[in-house]
Amino acid sequence: MSSGLSSRGFLLMQKFIEDQCGIAIHEEKAYLIESRLSRLMIDSGLTSFEEFFYWISSQRDSLMVEKIIDAMTTNETLWFRDAAPWYILEEVLLPGYIDDLRSGKKPGIRIWSAACSTGQEPYSIAMCIDNYLSRRNITDINLSHFEVVATDISRTVLDIAEEGRYDSISIMRGLSNEYKDKYFTDEGRVWTITDRIRDAVSFRQFNLQRDFSIMGGFDMVFCRYVFIYFSENLRKEVLNKTAQVLKRYGVLLVGGSELITDYEKKFSMEQHRNGVFYRLKE
Numbered sequence: 001m002s003s004g005l006s007s008r009g010f011l012l013m014q015k016f017i018e019d020q021c022g023i024a025i026h027e028e029k030a031y032l033i034e035s036r037l038s039r040l041m042i043d044s045g046l047t048s049f050e051e052f053f054y055w056i057s058s059q060r061d062s063l064m065v066e067k068i069i070d071a072m073t074t075n076e077t078l079w080f081r082d083a084a085p086w087y088i089l090e091e092v093l094l095p096g097y098i099d100d101l102r103s104g105k106k107p108g109i110r111i112w113s114a115a116c117s118t119g120q121e122p123y124s125i126a127m128c129i130d131n132y133l134s135r136r137n138i139t140d141i142n143l144s145h146f147e148v149v150a151t152d153i154s155r156t157v158l159d160i161a162e163e164g165r166y167d168s169i170s171i172m173r174g175l176s177n178e179y180k181d182k183y184f185t186d187e188g189r190v191w192t193i194t195d196r197i198r199d200a201v202s203f204r205q206f207n208l209q210r211d212f213s214i215m216g217g218f219d220m221v222f223c224r225y226v227f228i229y230f231s232e233n234l235r236k237e238v239l240n241k242t243a244q245v246l247k248r249y250g251v252l253l254v255g256g257s258e259l260i261t262d263y264e265k266k267f268s269m270e271q272h273r274n275g276v277f278y279r280l281k282e
Contacts, residue, residue, distance in 0.1 A: 088272050224255040
């Protein structure tokens with residue numbers, strides 16, 4: 001532990017952060033608390049993290065809590081992150097969804113992008129679906145048959161996502177020229193996503209520690225690179241709550257490096273190309 005963060009200060013802030021947003025900060029990562037929250041502590045006129053904890057606990061300042069969550073959450077994201085999920089969506093899931101829509105078995109398809117950060121994942125989902133339909137000249141099914149719901153705990157990143165405007169560095173991270181030219185407008189310093197794609201995604205603030213039932217049912221849930229930040233208990237809780245909101249044979253996608261354990265009661269693991277996904281059991 002560093003001289004600026006005492007053991008007690010760490011334990012108090014560790015619990016506060018986990019209680020507020022579910023992120024588990026282990027002792028070897030204690031430096032994250034000091035490096036990311038020191039400025040907030042100093043700006044509040046305090047000299048120790050113990051004081052900071054007691055101050056924020058007594059103030060009940062929702063804006064300060066929001067600032068702490070923003071500082072501690074890792075908003076690493078890019079377009080079409082990893083190849084496997086998009087092969088799974090295009091080659092395994094979309095053909096079945098389209099058949100279900102055509103037969104009337106499903107009136108629409110609902111997809112949830114949990115912890116969506118600044119919007120790259122949900123917009124990638126909408127672009128993937130739209131491009132799939134246009135490439136195959138499918139005209140009886142369109143993007144309006146799909147509802148993409150995107151959530152994040154941070155209001156700050158959601159404001160960016162809802163604007164759908166990205167700088168030249170963000171736009172290059174994982175986005176092909178084909179998709180960039182088809183779905184974005186170059187406005188000089190920023191690239192703006194087309195209204196059709198932006199309107200296909202609805203954003204809302206949501207804490208994954210809450211009851212999932214208020215979100216409604218989903219055919220597919222993207223909860224990628226989220227489990228790695230949670231405690232083992234919260235991982236199990238989120239997995240169980242995801243199962244509760246998935247519709248029959250619904251699918252869960254997690255990050256490529258995330259290992260999900262204890263899934264067998266609710267899910268079966270399936271493989272496609274180099275990726276895996278979890279399908280809800282009957």
